[in-house]
Amino acid sequence: MLVYLLEKKGWSSHRLQNLTTDSRGIASFSLNTTTMPKEDINLIVSNTPAVENTRYRVPYFNRGQHILSLIQPTSPHSKTSSSLAIQKMEKPLACGEEVSITIQYAIVGETVPKGSVDVVYLALSRGAILQHGHMKVTVQQGSPVTEGEVTLAVVPEMAPLVQVLVYSLLPSETVIAYSMNFPPEKCFRHKVLVEFSPSKAVPGEENTLQLSAQPGSLCGLSTVDKSVHIMEPGKRLDADKGVSCTGLRPPQRPQPPWQWRSASTFCWLPSVPPLCLPLTWASHSSN
Secondary structure, three states: OEEEEEEEEOOEEEEEEEEEOOOOOOOOOOOOOOOOOOOOEEEEEEOOOOOOOOOOOOOOOOOEEEEEOOOOOOOOOOOOOOEEEEOOOOOOEOOOOEEEEEEEEEOOOOOOOOOEEEEEEEEEEOOEEEEEEEEEEEOOOOOOOEEEEEEEEOOHHHOOOEEEEEEEEOOOOOEEEEEEEEOEOOOOOOOOEEEEEOOOOOOOOOOEEEEEOOOOOEEEEOOOOHHHHHHOOOOOOOHHHHHHOOOEOOOOOOOOHHHOOEOOOOOOOOOOOOEEEEOOOOOOOOO
16 A cells, blocks of 8 residues: 655645555655754654545545654753652651652653653552552653652551552553652550549549540550659650560661561560450440
8 A cells, every 4th residue: 555654844744755555554664864954753644645634424544643753962960761769758657647758750761652651659568568559640851850749648557667669660661660668656556545533633632544445455554653754764665665566677777568577576564563454335325
């Protein structure tokens, strides 16, 4: 079949070559661009020697179109390869809140038909994928590094460390990836509340202690005079010791969370024997 290779400029076009397709419908050609203007070349292949508007209810062949982009010399500050990066956060991730993680990306030397690529993100901790999703990023040739944001819900399962991994499969079948570890705040899924009534009392005065937790919880309770904290600092149960009781610890050298190993040390609770109280639902009714 005879087809025509055209160059389109604005509303007009001119013929470059006549091509004949083979038995598979393929035609090869080459162009000498040394004498052409230093600009992008808009190529069109058509079964007619000029670009014509299609008429109503008249059969026609769809035209093929391709833009040859002019190679621009790279500046010292421009990216020469595609990359992903995650912006570091100065503070631990706030527990129970949604935080925004900034993703920096640069897509270089890729032909992107839809003008965007997908960036997939994973949040991993203790060998499990806790959250995942994807974001579409716009590709603009010659543009500097661009930023986007993904949102993560900070949950107790992220302790003691959560790894955020981002990756993208580019149209050239190249995979780019980046990961960063973030420490969350010390937080726990099961909330325990303790309240004295009255909050202040003199020696010998009766006091009521109210303890609230989830039904069926086994709670350790100990009362210690405030002066003991001064005599033995650092020997009380706190959030840091609670997190260390999970049996996992971050590695000394950076490793994926799924390669973390169980801690070989035991988690010692305060030396004061606690009073264990099983909690059950309390039903209240009023007339």
